[in-house]
Amino acid sequence: MTAIGWFQIILYCAIVVALVKPLGWYMTRVFNGEATFLSPVLRPVERGFYWISGVDERREQHWLTYTVAMLLFHVGGFLIIYGVMRLQAMLPFNPADQAAVAPDLSFNTAVSFLTNTNWQNYGGESTVSYLVQMLGLTHQNFLSAATGIVLAVALIRGFARASVRTIGNFWVDITRCTLYILLPICIVYALFLVSQGMPQTLGPYVDATTVEGAKQTIAVGPVASQVAIKMLGTNGGGFFNANAAHPFENPTALSNFVQMLSIFVIGAALTNVFGRMVGNQRQGWAILAAMGVLFIAGVLVTYWSEANGTTALHALGLTGGNMEGKEVRFGIVASSLFAVITTAASCGAVNAMHDSFTALGGMIPLINMQLGEIIVGGVGAGLYGMLLFVVLAIFVAGLMVGRTPEYVGKKIEAREVKMAMLAILVLPLMYLGWTAVAVVLPSAVASMANAGPHGFTEVLYAFTSATGNNGSAFAGLTGNTFFYNLTLASSMFVGRFFMIVPAMAIAGSLAQKKSVPPSAGTFPTTGGLFVGLVVGVILIIGGLTFFPALALGPIVEQLASNANTLF
Amino acid sequence: MLREIRPAIVLLLLLTAVTGLAYPLAITAIAGVIFPTQAQGSLIEKDGKVIGSALIGQEFKEDKYFHGRPSATLAPDPNDSSKTVSAPYNAANSGGSNLGPTSKALNDRIKEDVEKLKAENPSQPVPIDLVTTSGSGLDPDISPEAALFQVPRVAKARNLPELQVRQLVEANTKGRFAGVLGEPRVNVLALNLALDGASK
Secondary structure (H helix, E strand, C coil): CCHHHHHHHHHHHHHHHHHHHHHHHHHHHHHCCCCCCCHHHHHHHHHHHHHHHCCCCCCCCEHHHHHHHHHHHHHHHHHHHHHHHHHHHHCCCCCCCCCCCCHHHHHHHHHHHHCCCCCCCCCHHHHCCHHHHHHHHHHHHHHHHHHHHHHHHHHHHHHHCCCCCECCCHHHHHHHHHHHHHHHHHHHHHHHHHHHCCCECCCCCEEEECCCCCEEEECCCEHHHHHHHHHHCCCCCCCCCCHHHCCCCCCCHHHHHHHHHHHHHHHHHHHHHHHHHCCCHHHHHHHHHHHHHHHHHHHHHHHHHHHHCCHHHHHCCCCCCCCCCCCCCCHHHHHHHHHHHHHHCCCCCCCCCHHHCCHHHHHHHHHHHHCCCCCCCCCCHHHHHHHHHHHHHHHHHHHHHCCCCEECCEECCHHHHHHHHHHHHHHHHHHHHHHHHHHHCHHHHCCCCCCCHHHHHHHHHHHHHHHCCCCCCCCCCCCCCHHHHHHHHHHHHHHHHHHHHHHHHHHHHHHHCCCCCCCCCCCCCCCHHHHHHHHHHHHHHHHHHHHHHHHHHHHHHHHHHHCCCCC | CHHHHHHHHHHHHHHHHHHHHHHHHHHHHHHHHHCHHHHHCCEEEECCEEEEECCCCCCCCCCCCCCCCCCCCEEECCCCCCCEEECCCCCCCCCCCCCCCCCHHHHHHHHHHHHHHHHHCCCCCCCHHHCCCCCCCCCCEECHHHHHHHHHHHHHHHCCCHHHHHHHHHHCEECCECCCECCCEEEHHHHHHHHHHHHC
16 A cells, blocks of 8 residues: 555545535536526427427326336336347447347346446447447436436435425436436536547447557447446446456546546435435535445455455565556556445446455455445435435434434334335345355356355355446356346346335335424434444444355455465 | 326437437547547557557567566457457457456466566566456556566567667656556557667
8 A cells, every 4th residue: 555545545535525515506406496507508408308208397296106107217218228239230330240139138238227237248349239339328327327316316305395295207307317417417528538548439340450460359439428427327337348447448547537536426416415405414414424434444445455465476476466457557546446436336337357356355345235335326326225224223223212213304103114124125135045046056156257265256246236236247257147147137126126116115205294393302413423323234234134145255265365275 | 107108208219319329429429520539549550550559458479579468358269159268458358367366277377477577587576467467458558667677678689778678668658647646657559669660
C-alpha cells in the first residue's frame, strides 16, 4: 500500500460526496415534476411521448398499479432483447456475421439485462451483433436503470407522503428519468469516453498485420455509447468479454476514475433525494454515512490483501502485489477500488479479473453482494434495499425500548417489517440454495475452472452475483450451460422482483399512514447511534446468513494460500 | 389496469427508439466528426497498412523487441470448434486466465516464466507484471521496471548501446494522470516502433 494509492481513494470519496447535493437537488426537481434548465428542449418531447402513448401525466397510481405497469413494461423489454438476439443473423448492423444466439443463452441474457444484472454468459465481441448491442442491450441498460431509480423514488414518496393512496405515475417517472437524467449525462459522458480512446463506430472489425507480421483481428464497435450508460446505470454488462479491463472499454487511468465515479454518483445522490423529499437532508446523510462505513472497511481489506500478494508469489521472489488479471495502467489500487465499488453498487463491471484476486481480496466483493448491495448500491435498488434494512434496524430499536418504532414520521408496524424480512430472506434462499444444488450435480461441478475451495467460491460468486443483480463474475466458471443459464436466470429474476414487490407494498402502506410529529420519545435517525445500529443490523443479519458459506470458500482458501498449499 | 397496456407498448417503443437507436447513432455521428481517430479505435498505419491499435497490445516474441505481458486469450480450435486453444493477444476475444491464487496451474506457469527471465537478466529482480497475465489479455502497457529489465536483451540483439535503449524507454514512459491517477507505464508497441525508427 502506498501514499499515492491512499490519496486516490480519498480523492474518489471526496468527489462522490461533493456531487451528492447538486445531483440530489436536480433529481428531486425532476421527480417532483418541476422545471429544470433542460425543460425548454425536453418538455415538448416529453409531452409528445405522453400524447402518443395515451398517458395522463396528472393521474397518479396506487402502488399495485404502479408495480403492474412496471412489470408490463418489462414483458415488452424482454421480448425485444430475446427477439433481436434470436434474429440477429437476419438483421442489419452485423458486420462480423454473428449467428443467431441459442435459445437458453438468449433467455439468460434477456433476463440478465432486464433485471439490471447484466451477467454475461456470452462474450460480447464473439457472440452478438452491433444491433443487439444497441437495440437490445444499450436500450435496456437505460430502462432497467431508470426502473430502479423510479422504484426508489416511489418508495421515498411512501415515506414522505401522508394519508394518500398513490405513489406517483410509473410512466411519467420513467420518461422523466430517462429524458432528464440519464440521456443528457450519457451524451456528454460518451463523448468524453471517446476522447479517451474508446471506439464508437459501426464499421467492421479491423484486420491488422502486427509489427512481427502476425494477423490480429481487432474488435471495435459502438462502444462508448453503451459504456456510458453501463456505468451510470450500474448495469455493468461489457461491450467486450473482458469488460472494463479491455483497453477499448477503459483506455486510461482518467477514464477509469470517471467510470468509478459514475457507478456511485446516482446511487449516492438518491440518499439526498430521500432527505429532501422527507423534509430533512440529514436523514439522507445518515444513510450515506452507514453506507460509507461499510465501503471504507471493504476497500481497506481488498487493497491491503491485493497489495500484499500471496505466499506463492513471495516464494518465487516476486514483489509488488498480485498483478494476475490486472492491467498495468490501473495497477493494484485502482483495480482494488474498482472491485469494491462495482460490487457495493450492483454494477458488475470489472476492470480486473476478480477470479484471480487473492482469497480475502475476492471475498470483499462477495460480501458486498451478499449484504444485498446496499452500500450505495444499484441505482435505486441500493436505496430501497438499504431502506429495508433501516426498517429492520428501527424495529430492533423499538423492541429494545418497548415503543412502536417510527421512521421519518411514519410508524413502522407488522406489515412493513414482514415485507422487509421477505425481501431480505429471499436473496440468501436463492444464492445459497442454488449453490448447494450446483455443488452436488456433477455436470455443474464440471464448469468450475479452479480446483479446491476456489472452485466452490466461483459457484457461490455466480449465484450471489446473479441474485444480487450485480453481474460481475469469478469468470473462470463456464456459465453458458443449460443448467447455469436457467438457474442463474431464475436467481436474477427472483433477486430483482421479490425485492421490488415487497418494497412497493411498503411504499403503498406507508403512504396511507398519518405522519406522526416527533416527540421526546422518538429515536433520532440522523445521528451516529442510528448509523451504528443500521451497520450492526446489516452485519449481524448478513454474518449469520452467509458466514458458513464463506468459511468453505475464501476463508479456507486464504488459510491454504498462507500455507502455500496449491490445488 | 387495462389502460396501462397501451403505454406499456407505445412508450416502450418510443423509449427504445430513443435510447437504442437515436442515441448510439447520434453519438457515432458526433464522435466521428470531433474524435475521428479515437472513434475508429486509435489505429496505427504504416505504409498504408494497419499494423495495430495504440491501445491494444500485440504479441512480440523476437529478442530485438520489448515483450508485453503474458496473455491468456483464447481462440476456437481450428480442428474442433467446441474446444479452444491458446492465442495470445487475440483482440477478437478478450479475457484473463481466471486462475485463482491457489491454482497450481497458475503457479507452475509463473514459475516457468520467472526462471526464463532470471536466465535472461540475472542482475535485476523479475518484475511482477512480466510474469502475470492481464485482465483483458490485451494490456498494451508494461511497467517501467519491466521495460528496463529487458534493456540488456534488446540492446544486444540490435547491437545498440544499452544507454541509448534505456533513454528510449525513459522517453516512452508515461507518468500518472495529473501526477495522481493510475500507474506509470510504457506502451510496448509505441516503444518498439520508436526502437525500429532509431535503428534505421
